[in-house]
Amino acid sequence: MSEKFDYDLIIIGSGAAGMSAARAAAANNIRVAIIENELVGSKSDIYRVAQLSASDIANQYYDAKKFLQLSNNQDTLTYNYPSLFGTIQRRVKKYILAKKKSFANFKIDLIHGDAHFISPYEVAVANKRYSAKRFLVCTGRSMDLSEISGIETTNYYLPEDIFMRVKKLPKIVLVVGAGKKGIETAEYLAKMGCKVIVAEKEDAILEGYDKEATEVVTNKLVSGLKIKILTNTKVVAIQKDKNETVSNGRRVATVKVTMKRGTDEKTVRVEAIVFAINNRPNTELGLENAGVKFSKQGIVVNDQLETSVSHIFAAGDVAANPLKQSVGYSTEKAAYEGTLAVNNILKRNKLTLTYRHFSTVLNTTPKIVTVGLTEKDCLSRGIKCKIVIVPEIETTHSLIAGEKLGFLKLICDKDKKLLGATIVAKNADLTVMEIVAGMYGDLTLLEHASMPHINESFSDIVRIAAKNLM
Numbered sequence: 001m002s003e004k005f006d007y008d009l010i011i012i013g014s015g016a017a018g019m020s021a022a023r024a025a026a027a028n029n030i031r032v033a034i035i036e037n038e039l040v041g042s043k044s045d046i047y048r049v050a051q052l053s054a055s056d057i058a059n060q061y062y063d064a065k066k067f068l069q070l071s072n073n074q075d076t077l078t079y080n081y082p083s084l085f086g087t088i089q090r091r092v093k094k095y096i097l098a099k100k101k102s103f104a105n106f107k108i109d110l111i112h113g114d115a116h117f118i119s120p121y122e123v124a125v126a127n128k129r130y131s132a133k134r135f136l137v138c139t140g141r142s143m144d145l146s147e148i149s150g151i152e153t154t155n156y157y158l159p160e161d162i163f164m165r166v167k168k169l170p171k172i173v174l175v176v177g178a179g180k181k182g183i184e185t186a187e188y189l190a191k192m193g194c195k196v197i198v199a200e201k202e203d204a205i206l207e208g209y210d211k212e213a214t215e216v217v218t219n220k221l222v223s224g225l226k227i228k229i230l231t232n233t234k235v236v237a238i239q240k241d242k243n244e245t246v247s248n249g250r251r252v253a254t255v256k257v258t259m260k261r262g263t264d265e266k267t268v269r270v271e272a273i274v275f276a277i278n279n280r281p282n283t284e285l286g287l288e289n290a291g292v293k294f295s296k297q298g299i300v301v302n303d304q305l306e307t308s309v310s311h312i313f314a315a316g317d318v319a320a321n322p323l324k325q326s327v328g329y330s331t332e333k334a335a336y337e338g339t340l341a342v343n344n345i346l347k348r349n350k351l352t353l354t355y356r357h358f359s360t361v362l363n364t365t366p367k368i369v370t371v372g373l374t375e376k377d378c379l380s381r382g383i384k385c386k387i388v389i390v391p392e393i394e395t396t397h398s399l400i401a402g403e404k405l406g407f408l409k410l411i412c413d414k415d416k417k418l419l420g421a422t423i424v425a426k427n428a429d430l431t432v433m434e435i436v437a438g439m440y441g442d443l444t445l446l447e448h449a450s451m452p453h454i455n456e457s458f459s460d461i462v463r464i465a466a467k468n469l470m
Contacts, residue, residue, distance in 0.1 A: 017316030182276030372420030
């Protein structure tokens with residue numbers, strides 16, 4: 001590439017899309033820089049490490065309490081949260097250190113600060129300018145709370161605060177937003193003994209997921225963890241309230257929250273409010289100076305992740321999804337798009353987006369994992385499909401483990417080719433890999449049904465479902 005540029009490729013944002021792109025680009029022996037205004041690895045990726053570490057701890061605590069109940073043990077199980085918080089912090093620090101080492105190994109320049117395009121081939125960071133032959137924008141999404149009255153004068157939390165910064169958990173919490181982050185945060189807090197309320201402006205939680213899957217998770221959250229879920233409910237105002245004495249005698253500062261459901265208005269008082277809304281693409285980069293088109297949905301890209309300017313690409317959550325598929329926003333999706341974008345930047349054999357083999361996971365108990373097309377995707381595209389749902393109770397594993405709520409939903413076309421699947425189970429993230437491999441290898445339903453499985457394993461449900469679809 002030409003020496004007249006400072007870099008061959010500048011990547012803006014070091015999240016999952018940016019990091020996977022940087023590694024792929026650096027392996028091609030080109031000059032690569034990442035511009036990042038926060039921690040290396042981006043807040044979203046570091047959050048995932050903290051959330052998964054915290055959830056692992058919460059699951060152990062919750063399961064231990066259930067074991068005491070199962071054995072009729074009357075002892076009360078407690079925890080030292082500062083100690084648990086320290087464990088989470090150590091795991092996060094190890095992750096950040098590993099990311100920094102990867103920069104050194106691949107000889108990637110790291111530029112700290114906010115990037116702003118001043119021309120199609122140049123960005124400004126603070127008082128310096130950097131030029132590149134190609135750009136990849138991976139700045140993700142963030143919240144827009146501007147419509148909520150009192151937001152500027154009242155303390156509130158984000159999910160990453162709960163997992164990474166809060167050293168003492170509040171007893172009564174309102175989580176606003178029932179998407180992936182909101183539900184994972186609500187479950188964690190409830191398992192740690194907090195009283196949790198979830199407010200969601202839509203008519204159901206986990207928009208984009210299969211209805212059967214959301215029903216299972218909703219039942220577990222409401223019946224099992226006693227979480228109160230308020231749908232069709234919008235938070236319109238928050239206000240710092242007076243100190244109150246709660247049920248255990250503690251004096252705490254509370255937040256007064258005003259919510260609307262239709263024309264009805266309701267007020268609740270909680271110790272903390274957590275906003276888990278991921279609704280605005282981070283496009284404040286001077287894109288108009290580079291001639292890049294964008295909208296409220298994100299940066300406009302084609303199915304090769306190329307923007308309206310041929311040498312500028314976008315990947316991850318900041319890009320408007322050109323396929324209109326129910327894949328949501330996730331680390332896995334962003335990493336896949338980052339790698340694909342770099343291929344299209346550097347190579348002549350262009351790749352096009354496909355989420356056919358793509359899987360996403362909701363890290364609750366049970367987990368929800370999807371791969372390929374959902375039933376909703378098939379309906380919106382006019383694809384005639386055949387569907388089978390196998391309940392977990394039809395497996396030997398269910399009898400052994402006592403797990404009864406899960407299921408596998410397989411979708412195939414008229415030629416009996418697998419189009420997608422949804423798995424709801426404790427170990428759904430492991431079971432899905434057989435389906436992903438089968439879809440990659442174009443295995444037939446007969447081959448899936450004939451494949452040897454361990455009878456006592458949950459994965460045997462794949463064989464049962466494939467057989468039922470034949």
